[in-house]
Amino acid sequence: MATEVEPTSAIEKSKYLNRMDEAHGSICMCISPELQFHLSACNTPNEIWKKVEDLYGIQDEMKGHLLEVELLSLDPRNYDRIQDFFTKYTDLLLQLKGCGIDKSKEESRQVLSIMSKLGPEYSVFVSTFHSVRLATGKSYTMPSLKEFMESLIFEQDKLIGMGKIKSPKAHALAVHDGSHNKSHRSDSNQKNQHQKDKGKAQFHPKKEGYTKPFNDSSGSRNEKGECKHC
Numbered sequence: 001m002a003t004e005v006e007p008t009s010a011i012e013k014s015k016y017l018n019r020m021d022e023a024h025g026s027i028c029m030c031i032s033p034e035l036q037f038h039l040s041a042c043n044t045p046n047e048i049w050k051k052v053e054d055l056y057g058i059q060d061e062m063k064g065h066l067l068e069v070e071l072l073s074l075d076p077r078n079y080d081r082i083q084d085f086f087t088k089y090t091d092l093l094l095q096l097k098g099c100g101i102d103k104s105k106e107e108s109r110q111v112l113s114i115m116s117k118l119g120p121e122y123s124v125f126v127s128t129f130h131s132v133r134l135a136t137g138k139s140y141t142m143p144s145l146k147e148f149m150e151s152l153i154f155e156q157d158k159l160i161g162m163g164k165i166k167s168p169k170a171h172a173l174a175v176h177d178g179s180h181n182k183s184h185r186s187d188s189n190q191k192n193q194h195q196k197d198k199g200k201a202q203f204h205p206k207k208e209g210y211t212k213p214f215n216d217s218s219g220s221r222n223e224k225g226e227c228k229h230c
Helices: 010-029 033-039 045-056 061-073 082-098 104-115 120-139 145-162 168-202
Strands: none
Touching: 010 045, 033 045, 061 082, 082 145, 104 145, 120 145
């Protein structure tokens, strides 16, 4: 980082230059060969470091745009639990902040956006929210995103207790039972088929005294009308 002064002693200067070469090589080995033309004019490791920082240390505007689109398209109805939706939602907010896009001042808009995407089972919750907001008027204070998340999680638990929505555990159990029954049916079919195959294997034409008909289409009699079974 250019914090050392080049020594005047020949021996120390040699050690210093060796360390410079090691630092130079360590940085360049981590950079793709297709990108090393950016560093052709750099003579010291510190110059290389600054050049790379200038090229890639800026915020990725395209990534931030894609994250914003993903945040807007996120739908709570696609998640079994509202907690899973909020986990993904919070993660996207953190990634946006890393791209230099701070959404903390838009929490009121985020709360309204999430409510507009809730399913019909949350209609009472949404209706009550808007009724209180209109009745309070200008003195109404929008809840923070954290407070809204907590209240919505509480509402989900209440709806599960009332039986209006299924618990994620019950849903997982139903899926498990379905797959278990399907596996049981498959095992039963395999067992029945095995018994049929076993029965076929026990029957031997020669041992049973059976002779194949001369003509398959004539059943158990030959062309002369003689019975071939006996």
